[in-house]
Amino acid sequence: HRIESIYQDFLSNKSPDLVVQIKTVDVANEEQIKNRAKKPSFYHKDGSFRFGDGYVSGTYDLLERVVIVVFEKQLLLRRACNYYLNHILCLVYYSCHYIKASYAPASRIVHSSAVCDEGMGILFTGPSGIGKTTIANICSRHKKSIIINDEGNLISLSHGVSAPSSINGIPIFGQVDTRNKISVPLSCILFLKQSDATEFYPIVRTQAIKRLMFQVFGYSYLGQNDKRAVLDSNIDFCEKVTRSVPSFEFRFSLDPVCVVEKLNELRQILLLRKETHEYQDEKESAISLAKS
Numbered sequence: 553h554r555i556e557s558i559y560q561d562f563l564s565n566k567s568p569d570l571v572v573q574i575k576t577v578d579v580a581n582e583e584q585i586k587n588r589a590k591k592p593s594f595y596h597k598d599g600s601f602r603f604g605d606g607y608v609s610g611t612y613d614l615l616e617r618v619v620i621v622v623f624e625k626q627l628l629l630r631r632a633c634n635y636y637l638n639h640i641l642c643l644v645y646y647s648c649h650y651i652k653a654s655y656a657p658a659s660r661i662v663h664s665s666a667v668c669d670e671g672m673g674i675l676f677t678g679p680s681g682i683g684k685t686t687i688a689n690i691c692s693r694h695k696k697s698i699i700i701n702d703e704g705n706l707i708s709l710s711h712g713v714s715a716p717s718s719i720n721g722i723p724i725f726g727q728v729d730t731r732n733k734i735s736v737p738l739s740c741i742l743f744l745k746q747s748d749a750t751e752f753y754p755i756v757r758t759q760a761i762k763r764l765m766f767q768v769f770g771y772s773y774l775g776q777n778d779k780r781a782v783l784d785s786n787i788d789f790c791e792k793v794t795r796s797v798p799s800f801e802f803r804f805s806l807d808p809v810c811v812v813e814k815l816n817e818l819r820q821i822l823l824l825r826k827e828t829h830e831y832q833d834e835k836e837s838a839i840s841l842a843k844s
Contacts, residue, residue, distance in 0.1 A: 555637070561733050562723045569648040570617050572640075576625040580607060585626045594639060596774055608636045612774045614651055619644060619774065634725035638704060641724065645706075647773040656771040656785045659708040663767040665726075666705040666719045667697040669815070672822060673719040673736035675705065676802070677767045678744040683804065685727045687744065690808045692730075695815065700734060702726040704769070707738060709792050717796045739822050740798050747803035750810040752818055757791075760799035764790045798825065 555574070585607065592604035602609035610621040621640060627633050642661050649657045664677040665684035669691065676687050684702060691697035700719060703726030708718045716737035723731055743755065743763050755763075770786040800818070804811050 558725065558731065559723050561731070568617075569651055570614075570619060570644055572619045572621060572644060574628075575620065575622045576628055577622060578625040580624045580626055582626055585624065585630065585632070588627075588632075591635060596643070597777060599775075601774065603636060603639075608640075612647070614647060614774060617651060619647075638724050641722075642704075642769045643772065643774050645722075646771050646776075650773040650776075656789075658711075658789075659706050659720075660771070660786075660789050661704050661722065661724070661769040662707050662764070663703070663769065664705050665702040666700040666721075667691045667695075668700060668719075668732075668734065668736045669695060669697040669819065671736065672739040672819065673700075674739060674815075675707070675719060675741045676744055677741065677764065679766070682744045683746055684744065686806070687802075687804065687811070688728065690811050691815070694808045694812045698732060698734070699728055699730045700732050700736070702728040702730070707793060708735075709789070710796060717793055738793075738797050739826075740800060740818070741794070742800050742802040745801055745803045746805075748805055750804045750807065750814045752800045752802045752814055755799050755801050757794050757799070760794040761787070761790045764794060764799075798822075 588605045588607060592607075594603055595601060596612075599613060600609070600611050607624040607627050608621065610619065612619045619640075623633065623636070627636070645661065646657070662675065662677060663680075664675050665688040666673060666675050667688055668674075674691075674697075676684050678684060688699045688702045692699050700721045701724055704722065704724035706720040706722045708720055710717050716739075718735050719738050720735045721732045741760065741764065742752070743760070765786055768786055768790060770782040771789075772782050776782065802814075804814075
């Protein structure tokens with residue numbers, strides 16, 4: 553029921569591309585679950601998968617479009633199951649796309665928190681524990697921004713030259729109960745770094761690509777074990793998304809007043825950038841019409 557309540561806002565009336573069945577076994581005791589590895593490795597090959605700790609495993613048949621996941625009951629009842637469910641959800645998303653199109657989608661799930669700030673989509677990313685949830689909560693409480701998700705978000709590349717990429721809410725489990733099914737234009741990427749003072753600095757694209765790559769859940773569907781193909785696809789995505797929006801290193805303290813002040817300052821820069829780009833687009837369109 554807990555899983556159903558979290559996923560219910562993302563349900564659709566459309567026919568499923570892939571059916572995921574969740575089953576439980578009751579073998580491990582509470583103490584074993586408590587002492588398990590926090591982020592066990594994952595293996596998938598020849599129609600089966602398992603996590604390294606052995607508490608979650610299953611089978612898949614992409615031709616029949618069925619995935620069966622077997623959870624230890626004690627694990628599924630705990631918040632600790634979030635890591636496993638998030639991992640499986642990412643694989644299922646990419647597997648659905650592989651079934652339908654058999655090529656890498658123009659979207660990736662990024663380990664991040666994201667907020668909608670008066671129509672602007674701000675993506676905060678960085679390694680676990682860096683403060684993504686903290687920043688999202690500050691934005692929600694002190695800027696009245698809408699938290700999209702504090703753990704993972706779907707970033708979709710634009711289809712046109714001037715069209716913005718977008719942040720899309722997905723049912724990834726995070727520390728915040730909020731998971732909004734909304735889509736907003738991606739305005740910038742902020743790579744977080746804790747500091748005694750709050751400030752932001754633009755970073756070059758090559759550095760942004762490198763840092764973003766470590767936070768993207770690459771295009772790996774169930775049964776895909778070609779690591780080189782996943783890496784190449786990941787590089788291509790990061791190169792395109794960092795070309796479409798500016799990237800900054802956001803060094804922040806835990807003082808919400810300073811954080812809000814700097815985010816408002818950044819917002820003005822982004823608004824000016826947007827106006828400049830719109831002017832350039834209008835100018836180019838006018839020149840093109842005059843030539844024709």
